[in-house]
Amino acid sequence: MKLGAILAIGAWAGLGQANPSQAQPASSKQVSATIVYLGKRYAEPLPLSLIDPILDDNGIQGARLGHKNNVGTARILGHNYELEEVVVPGDGDVVSEARRLLARGQRFFVADLESDDLIQISSLPSAKDAIIVNIRSSADRLRNEVCRGNLFHVPPSTAMRADALAQYFAWKRWQRLLLLKGTAKGDEKFAAAMRRAAKRFGLQIVEERENKFRAGHRRAEDGHQQIQDRIPRLTQNAPDHDVIVVADTQETFGEYLLFRSSLPRAVAGTHGLVPVAWHAAFEQYGGMQMQSRFQKLAGRKMTERDYFAWLGVRIFGEALMRSGSADPKSIRDYLLSDKFVVAAFKGRGLTFRKWNQQLRQPVLLMAARSLISISPQPGFLHPHHLTDTLGYDEPESGCRFPS
Secondary structure: OOHHHHHHHHHHHHOOOOOHHHOOOOOOOOOEEEEEEEEEOOOOOOOOOOOOOOOOOOOHHHHHHHHHHHHHHHHHHOOEEEEEEEEEOOOOOHHHHHHHHHHOOOOEEEEEOOHHHHHHHHOOHHHOOOEEEEOOOOOOHHHHOOOOOOEEEOOOOHHHHHHHHHHHHHHHOOOEEEEEEOOOHHHHHHHHHHHHHHHHOOOEEEEEEEOOOOOOOOOOOOHHHHHHHHHHHHHOOOOOOOEEEEEOOOOOOHHHOOOOOOOOOEEEEOOOEEEEOOOOOOOOOOHHHHHHHHHHHHOOOOOHHHHHHHHHHHHHHHHHHHHOOOOHHHHHHHHOOOOOOEOOOOOOOEEEOOOOOEEEOOEEEEOOOOEEEEEOOOOOOOOOOHHHHOOOOHHHOOOOOOO
């Protein structure tokens, strides 16, 4: 069997419905490359429940699985790929670490970093010819305001997530929304995205309320009594609504809305029905194969960030294999070309938007243990890509890459 046929079968059967016609390698010449997983241990909210483990390897295990997938095909081609793992402590200087790596000649980064650090690193003069794949931040400003030609985005933007929900509400004819938000910066950003999405898809936010209450000790014996008393008061006497949309990125109250609201209403947003790129309960389009592979490697369930890291490493692997080059400019050109596609267990190959370098993709709408729907929803059309109905389309984009 020819090498191209082997690659085509691998992409089609093992990696989630890639197009076999695009699975031919450009060259079998020797290619060597190092992909750097660059992360930082940020402070994160503790899990609300004892059934959710505290993870110290979130993300990096996905990168390891992606590297394992890459290496299997690379050996057939005679290529050599390495994965270097660099995780900076919470009080460390990740920008200085990036400078050190760039000075060593590293140019391919899978960046598990928040938006401020991504902006600083992608703005470094020495990073101008690097390729930095963002696997953590959904911040709209990275795709619409502070755009960098060396920065590509794997997570759906906040706008894409909000649009995915709004499309489903419109399809269900749930048109009246009660918006509840917390006091964190991320809460306001998600709320802003929902306001935009509601306007975009003909929905009405009947009222917006802010929750400032924090339960004293959520795991204490009387913690549930505080919550059972407080949540109905937060939601009572609201105008008639079909859905409670919650913006609670710090896990302070959103989980407690289910079954405790003043009126029996669906809950969606950061809790309840959630818009995500990946979920431990997702099994469609070969997803069970992916879940099993990850479980075998890491000994736990695959998180959304693990999926982003896996996909970020796979994106580099696809570009290196198909282009037959490890030159950063050649890789960037290939990622933005019509030839690039990466399989991702989503039922279709994924590609990058040229105007903001966001990976276009379907968004899963998940309950705690099952898939509810996948957006884009039926009836939402686009002249080129249906997935471009999610987030900022090219005419709406404020992205202007510096020359």
